[in-house]
Amino acid sequence: MSGNTFGTLFRITTWGESHGYGVGVVIDGCPAGLPLDEADIQKELDRRRPGQSNITTPRKEEDKAEILSGVFSGKTTGAPISIMIKNKDVDSSKYEELQGTPRPGHADLTYEIKYGFRDFRGGGRSSARETIGRVAAGAVAKKILARFGVEVLGHVVELGGIRARPVSIEEIRENTEKNPIRCADPEAAGEMQAVVHMAKSEGDSVGGIVEILAPGVPAGVGEPVFDKLSAEFAKGLMSIGAVKGVEIGAGFRSALMRGSQMNDPITLKESTYGRKISMLTNNAGGILGGISNGEIIVCRIAVKPTPSISKEQCTVDMSNMSEKTIKIKGRHDPTIPPRIVPVAEAMVALVLVDQMMRGGFINTSILGDSYS
Numbered sequence: 001m002s003g004n005t006f007g008t009l010f011r012i013t014t015w016g017e018s019h020g021y022g023v024g025v026v027i028d029g030c031p032a033g034l035p036l037d038e039a040d041i042q043k044e045l046d047r048r049r050p051g052q053s054n055i056t057t058p059r060k061e062e063d064k065a066e067i068l069s070g071v072f073s074g075k076t077t078g079a080p081i082s083i084m085i086k087n088k089d090v091d092s093s094k095y096e097e098l099q100g101t102p103r104p105g106h107a108d109l110t111y112e113i114k115y116g117f118r119d120f121r122g123g124g125r126s127s128a129r130e131t132i133g134r135v136a137a138g139a140v141a142k143k144i145l146a147r148f149g150v151e152v153l154g155h156v157v158e159l160g161g162i163r164a165r166p167v168s169i170e171e172i173r174e175n176t177e178k179n180p181i182r183c184a185d186p187e188a189a190g191e192m193q194a195v196v197h198m199a200k201s202e203g204d205s206v207g208g209i210v211e212i213l214a215p216g217v218p219a220g221v222g223e224p225v226f227d228k229l230s231a232e233f234a235k236g237l238m239s240i241g242a243v244k245g246v247e248i249g250a251g252f253r254s255a256l257m258r259g260s261q262m263n264d265p266i267t268l269k270e271s272t273y274g275r276k277i278s279m280l281t282n283n284a285g286g287i288l289g290g291i292s293n294g295e296i297i298v299c300r301i302a303v304k305p306t307p308s309i310s311k312e313q314c315t316v317d318m319s320n321m322s323e324k325t326i327k328i329k330g331r332h333d334p335t336i337p338p339r340i341v342p343v344a345e346a347m348v349a350l351v352l353v354d355q356m357m358r359g360g361f362i363n364t365s366i367l368g369d370s371y372s
């Protein structure tokens with residue numbers, strides 16, 4: 001199985017399966033001199049952790065991060081950083097009956113066809129537990145970005161057909177982590193929660209849309225041909241399970257606009273450093289020609305409803321090639337968008353650090369004040 005590595009200069013490799021010994025990540029290319037400890041990583045893992053509310057899987061995992069290498073005296077050394085998270089609450093019993101019986105909408109069928117043999121316990125490598133490594137590496141990337149004044153913020157903007165009202169960045173910072181939906185509009189969050197409970201009680205699930213914003217990205221980040229900043233975001237975000245679409249800025253709405261509506265007018269704004277070029281609107285989502293233009297980066301992802309549902313569905317028994325029906329047991333998220341927020345933030349942060357290194361915005365060997 002190839003393709004477990006992401007990034008060019010700031011490169012991550014995730015490893016592990018849902019019901020194996022543990023999961024983790026190796027980060028290659030982190031500059032030396034970044035103060036880093038397990039608490040920095042734990043903070044982000046705690047946001048991703050399951051079992052925190054009744055709208056996530058009841059699997060209870062403490063997801064404790066252990067840094068195995070690459071950090072000495074509280075600072076990164078420039079060597080590979082290996083982070084491990086042991087699996088604790090493993091219950092494979094509900095998966096025995098899924099051996100040879102693919103769950104509709106999950107990766108079981110295609111893994112079975114491609115590899116002929118798979119770790120079916122908890123979805124193995126296709127499980128959302130794989131995303132723990134991404135979130136751990138994303139915590140490191142976010143810490144680097146913070147030094148350059150770049151922030152990455154995700155929030156749920158639509159769930160089960162309920163749309164949040166437009167919110168300011170301050171509201172996102174203030175409100176998102178205050179409700180289990182991770183929606184910055186508290187009123188909509190209440191309605192979304194009700195829709196999730198309704199679907200859950202019917203043995204079903206719902207999907208939604210998550211927006212990820214990155215304020216503070218300087219103009220000039222991104223390699224303009226195959227490795228456009230937008231293309232890297234699309235790849236990073238589409239590589240998360242259950243993500244079925246990515247938009248940058250106005251995204252699919254841009255197809256309906258006229259040029260005069262879509263084009264962001266360019267203007268001059270007074271700033272502490274003199275006159276600064278800026279845009280009056282941000283339909284471009286902060287990227288033109290694959291390069292950041294200094295405005296806020298805006299990405300949106302469409303997240304499908306959780307495939308493992310307890311409603312009766314048609315499938316096949318591959319052992320004797322007969323048709324059958326299944327009702328999936330096991331522990332599953334009735335909706336994925338609230339849990340995907342920290343994962344999507346991590347992917348955006350990883351792309352930004354990698355591209356900022358490639359563009360010379362971040363030194364690849366040492367972070368600025370390491371000798372201070």
Ligand SMILES: Cc1cc2nc3c(=O)[nH]c(=O)nc-3n(C[C@H](O)[C@H](O)[C@H](O)COP(=O)(O)O)c2cc1C
Pocket residue numbers: 057105106107126127128131240241242243304306307308331332333334336339340343
């Ligand atoms: C944070 C997160 C949580 C998820 N939780 C579940 C879950 O509880 N049950 C499930 O069947 N799928 C869950 N998924 C989705 C599956 O991993 C995904 O649908 C599957 O790997 C197939 O990939 P695809 O949907 O991209 O085709 C989750 C995904 C993410 C990112």
